[in-house]
Amino acid sequence: MTTLGKIGRAGCCLFLISSLLLADESMTKRVDHTDEYFGTKVADPYRWLEDDVRENADVAAWVAMENKQTAAFLEKIPERARINKRLTELWNFEKFGTPFKAGGRIYFFKNNGLQNQYVLYMQETAESEPQVLIDPNTWSADGTVALAGEVFSDDGRYVAYSIQDAGSDWKVWKIMEVATKQLLPDELRWIKFNEPAWTPDGNGFFYARFPEPQAGAQFQNLNVNQAVYYHRVGTPQSEDILVFHRPDQPEWGYSCEVTEDGSYLVITVHVGTDDRYRVFFKDLREPFGQPVSLVNNFENEYSFIGNDGPVFYFQTDLNAPRKRVIAVDTRAIPRGIDVAKKDEPGVPPPYREIIPQQAETITGVSFVGNLFFVESLKDAKTQVALYRPDGGFLRNIDFPGIGSASGFGGKRTDTETYYSFSSFDTPPSIYKYDIFTGSSTLQRQAKVDFDPKQYEVKQVFYQSKDGTKVPMFIAHKAGLKLDGTNPTLLYGYGGFSIPLTPSFSISRLAWMEMGGVFALANLRGGGEYGEEWHKAGTKLNKQNVFDDFIAAAEWLIANKYTQPKKLAIQGGSNGGLLVGACETQRPELFGACLPAVGVMDMLRFQKFTAGRYWVDDYGSSDNAEEFSALLKYSPYHNIKPGVCYPPTMVMTADTDDRVVPGHSFKFAAALQAAQSCENPILIRIETRAGHGAGTPTSKLIEEITDQWSFLVKVLDVKLK
Incomplete structure (x- = not known):
């Protein structure tokens, strides 16, 4: 992962007769709201659903109604209890994170099996008995308060760690003395997409924070005007020293690193999700020295790797x-x-x-x-x-x-x-x-309670609409019959230069154990083949991503893995957009759709929280040419009355402050109103959860239980 990582990773819910769905458009209130973009008027009848559920009683009532109806649908599925039981059994094994060294000690994360959150352990040596350093399971009864990051001082005396409440991107940072496990009074707030960089003396660290938002707006306001500060251990945040700020550039965001030798502070500046950075550095041996510009444009990636004295090493795509x-x-x-x-x-x-x-x-x-x-x-x-x-x-x-x-x-x-x-x-x-x-x-x-020999994994390559060769991984039980009857789950993302690679997943194992085929397509827009592959799926080229995904579905059908009524598609965040766009473009191709925390209104995403960062990949409705491209595929705006859409369960969470839940609310409401057949359109809204990070084990199991139960019902899966 590069220095900054990725900012980024998205009616009536009962199985009712189509006439009721068509006639009762009042099931979700519609408003007469229209926006004009470059002479084009665009209706937005569910604009009111953008409001924060905590601040608008009508939105809260709508969420309660939808969840009640979705729960009623899911609870009637006979296989649900069996699926939940098996998922719980599979999930119940010791899980370990990759060990790392800090300050002369060894640290690792561990989950005993069904603990809601991983526990941070430490060892004095590789032979020492591990002891608990931080156990976030003690922080809340429901497990929704998570340990979201930890950075140790070079001498190992202190650890700064962040607390994530209900899945929000906002983190609260605290400091602990490692040897005594004594918590210091320090508390740093209004930090997201950032972590501290300790100075070599262990007396403090550099970090970046946003201004405190207005009351009630912290889950929706745009994230702008970030600034770099120095915090001295044992002092209140109000006394932190401003190190670097550009008030003339409110969209600049920062990450900080102190070189391993402790001599330099490296400040990497970003304005979006593309790996295009400016770089400043400050000589920490000069107390009054100012940050010096090393890279003064946003044309290329410069991810800091390390240094040899004054020689800095960077990963870059400059001419490469x-x-x-x-x-x-x-x-x-x-x-x-x-x-x-x-x-x-x-x-x-x-x-x-x-x-x-x-x-x-x-x-x-x-x-x-x-x-x-x-x-x-x-x-x-x-x-x-x-x-x-x-x-x-x-x-x-x-x-x-x-x-x-x-x-x-x-x-x-x-x-x-x-x-x-x-x-x-x-x-x-x-x-x-x-x-x-x-x-x-x-x-x-x-x-894990399974036999790997009973499964097989392979990689295939298929042609997209324009002839581009796209890779896809396929995993299933050994001896699968290619007779076109297998329930199949196709997953994709295709954005922000993020590659999808084959990795282990309990939920996918459970799906394959149930007889399902799992397919993962490596779409354009991702990072599988470099920047050219990424750019081929962005802005005016975004349709390539949807074409790649649709071609993957058609390949699975043509090669007798499945058929449309047995094929489900799934994706989250940018992948939720992917599912929503493909569902509205080719509704007849799929038997079920599972869009999660998706970006569904492509004309307004840049107006909320971190949405402004995504203009790099999507473009913006503030640009005439890009507006036209966005309008053509925006899932919310391309729902058409009278169409039979596949069974759909939209997934979101009330504390998602990355892709605000209004995207999913509006998409679900519009889809429910437009539906012309008996296929159910549900929305499942998790409470005290966010974009995915920090979700407790109990909620994860319940969420996957509901998804697989939904697929068993609508794809007519016969469990053995």
Whole structure:
């Protein structure tokens, strides 16, 4: 993952006769509201459903009614109890996170099986008995308060950790003294998409925060005017020192890193979700020194990897769409000169290439044990190569099959690192990697109640509408008959340069155990093949993503895996948009739709919380050309009365302050009013939950139980 990561990851609900659905459009109140865009008038009859459920009694009543009717539908499904029981059984195994070192100790997350939240453990040495450091399960009775991040001081004395309440992106940061587990009085608020960067003395850290929003607006207001501060341990947030702020650039957002040697503060600036950054740095050895501009435009990615004194290493796509690693000697950069200045003939560039662009896209680089660990994707499968500081290739890391690996963190002085490997049919396995010898030693392997030999995973390639070759993973029980009768779940995302790779999932295992086929399509817009693949699914090219997904469905049908009435599609966030767009474009192609926390109103998404960041991928209705493209596929605006839409269960949550729930509310209401046949249109609105992060185990099991029960009902799945 790059420095900033990704900001981003979306009526009547009973099975009623079509005449009632058509006649009673008053089931959800409609208002006479119209907006005009570049001379085009666009109706928005459910505008009132955008209001925060906590602030509008009418919206709260609508949510209660919808949830009641959805629950009534689901409770009548006989198989629901069996599905819930089996999911609970499968979920009940010890789960471990990838270990990491900090301040001379070893840390890891663990869940005993059905704990609502993972617990953070620490060990003094690899042989020491683990002891609990932070247990968020003690913070709330229902498990909806989560540990959302932790950063240790270099000396290991303190840990700053964040608390996430009800799934909101807003985090509250606290500080604990590790040795005594004593909680300090420090409390930092109005922080999201950010984490602290400790100074080497352990006396404080740099971080970025937003201004405090007006009362009642924290879940809907745009996130602007972020600023970088320094917090000294033991002082109130009101005394924090402003370090960097550009009031003339309210849309600038920041992440902070302190170099491993403690000499420099690196401030990476972003304005959207594209990996296009400005970079400033400050010499921490000069108390009164000001941040210096290193990259002064937003044309390329510059993800900070590490440093060798004044030489900074970056992952970049400058003249390398599949990315490379460069070194920049900050001593050779006069103040205000742009390291990203275009290369000129006869003029040496202000950087040195360390690792050139490869055949496969680089997805992440870490600098551990004085080596570059370069992660890349080969047709959406993880591969990792090691390079020396001079760029010389050392070796590859071998993995046990088709799957995903993650981890490889640590310090430049470390001699070992840890990673996790998993696949659709392989539960997570934790390995310790010896950097000197190149050997991997299995540390832990999840023990799940299933036999991997009974399942098979393969990768196929199919052609999209314009002839583009698209990869897709398919997983199911061994010996599957290709007779066109198999219930099939097709999943996709296709956006923000985020790749989908094969990994283990209890919910998908349960689906396959029930006899279902699971398919994952690697659509354009994702990060599977670099920036060109990403850009081919953005803005005016966004329709390519939907075409890729539709072509995946058609391939599964043509190759006898399934048929339309047995085919369900699923996606969340940008994937919720994907499902909504494909459902409204090709309703006859699908037997069920599960759009979750989706961006459904493409004309107004940029007006709420983090929505402004997504203009990089979607464009904006404030631009005439982009407005026309958005209107053509916006799910909410392309619902047509008199159409028979497939059975649909929209999923959202009342505390989702990334993709505000009004998107799903409006989409569901419009779909219910337009439905012309008996197929149910439901909406399931989770309470005290957000965009997905921090959701407790109990809620996850209930949510998946409802989804699989819905599919069993509407796809007519026969459980053995």
